[in-house]
Amino acid sequence: MNVIRTFGLSKTYNHLVVPVNALVNVNLEIAEGEFTAIVGPSGSGKTTLLNMLGGLDQPTSGQIFIDDTEITGMKESRLIDFRLRNIGFVFQSYNLIPVLTAIEIVSFIMLLQNYPKDKMEKRARELLDQVGLADKADVRPQKLSGGQQQRVAVARALASNPRFVLADEPTANLDTQSAFNLLDIMLRLNREENITLLFSTHDQRVIDRARRVITLVDGSIVEDQHFEK
Amino acid sequence: MKTIIVVSWRNVWRNKPRSLTILMAIAVGLWGGIFATSISAGMMKQRFTSSIETQVSHIQVHNPQFLKDDNIRYGISRADEIERFLAKDSAVKAFSSRTLVSGMIATATQSKGVRILGINPVQEAATTRLSSTIIDGYYLSAGGRNPILIGKKLADKLKLKTGSRIILTFTDTEGEIVSASFRVQGIIRTNHSMLDETQVYVRQNDLQSLTGGRAIVNEIAVLLHDLAQVTPMVEAISGQFPENEIRFWGQLSPDLLYMNEMAGASLMVLLVIIMLALAFGLLNTMLMTVFERTRELGMLMAVGMNKIRVFAMILLETTFLTITGALAGGILSGVTIYVTSRNGIDFSGVGGDTLSDYGISAIVYPELFPGFTGNIVILVLITSVLSALYPALKALKLKPSEAIRQ
Incomplete structure (x- = not known):
């Protein structure tokens, strides 16, 4: 079953001196449980595509369906709620709330979702346990290493029980060991929990582990490879 | 909502020197305003009481x-x-x-x-x-x-x-x-x-x-x-x-009536001006906060925090700052007024003797106008809402896709 479908997706930035076609007629299907890397040189449209799929930006033309719901043209207020309930985000620079502890950060998403309070802490602790941070539940981000912060971000992304997780260059700021740890965790979640993961990356370590690699050049898909791993 | 309150309160203390500076500005500004007002109020009450008890009384009867x-x-x-x-x-x-x-x-x-x-x-x-x-x-x-x-x-x-x-x-x-x-x-x-x-x-x-x-x-x-x-x-x-002609104190001494009716309002204007000046300080602080936290706000909106909650968070942060500063200013004012109202402030060394030309003793006993505290609370809340409005709207205008990359 396809979680994500796009039809003729294009994005042109007209506010620049010369109009720039960031995405050109992208047709894409991402099935449930896929571990996909979107690769390509800088400026190839990886982040733009992720922003479109995550409902953070609207395309100039084309359609995006998440399951059977079209998110293109959706009202901003509905889109915010849709993102909250369907999409998990992991950002390059972690973007954690510095005044909250790890468990509060993970619970925060559930609070926004009006998740039952009596089950919230248990689930937050389980998620932190899944990313190997059970003992850091009451620690604030500034006292965690970059790798640990990114793992908290993964736990946060999973807290809303999303249909898929978008990760924009998640290992870009991590050292090799932290990057491998993070990838191991994400792969395990993908295999054991059947979580759909979609990365934009330059990182060969991520590309090597992906089961599908989509290559973008100048906003167009030039290669779509599937690997058996 | 509880979490938004907790986050807002903790956010206030993220940049302690900046928060303390604006808190002190609010506290000192409010203290100055309230204390100056209480001195005026004390003078006016003395003038009123003195006029009533020395000369006018409450009612006079004449042919x-x-x-x-x-x-x-x-x-x-x-x-x-x-x-x-x-x-x-x-x-x-x-x-x-x-x-x-x-x-x-x-x-x-x-x-x-x-x-x-x-x-x-x-x-x-x-x-x-x-x-x-x-x-x-x-x-x-x-x-x-x-x-x-x-x-x-x-x-x-x-x-x-x-x-x-x-x-x-x-x-x-x-x-x-x-x-x-x-x-x-x-x-x-x-x-x-x-x-x-x-x-x-x-x-x-x-x-x-x-x-x-x-x-x-x-x-x-x-x-x-x-x-x-x-x-x-x-x-x-x-x-x-x-x-017979029966007249009450306000007819016998219209200046007393005018003073009674207008004094509170005119002193409130003084406080409004002080709070307005402080509002600009607050506005500046909150704008800096929003600009500094653009990426974080973008992330919050990206992961599904709706605009009402973002607005509430900025508003609460401003309100916490204002109320904490106002509370400090209020306590400072309360203590100052309590101490000075017991012994009075002697203005005789600084030309206070001329006060007696207006029916006021050179020793002034500061006090608060009745209902003044309630007005100050309302004023403080209005100030915080006004100061929060522009930064909060600025935050709402952020595009998550752009904000998280800053």
């Missing part, structure tokens, strides 16, 4: 003709009945009947125009502070021949002291000029330096005997237990004695 012609012959109709009426009413604290005439006070070398008040010493002592304003000599008593009380300022001008003899000249009820010798029994000093220079007090029966022997009463000043009883009492006396 309407006397108010037009200021002639001793226009006495109050049925003055004795009014006195009996007042004596029976429990709302009345005290009253004083007076015989009034204008005349000249003369020494061997100088003379001056004065208002001569013929008073019943016992009634007057209960109604006004006259007996407690003696700074030399004694208050009027039943014994002795033609005693007189004069103000310190008049005594200085005419070079008089207790025991000095003076001549009072005035017209009697028939319009004949009468002169009589009086001996200075006491020298008074009130908060009204002008009155101390222009009014003298003699026994009512001495004055009546000199002005024709009739027990004419030109004025009855009434002091009540409670300011709220003034209107019903004016109506009661007017109903019983409609031939």
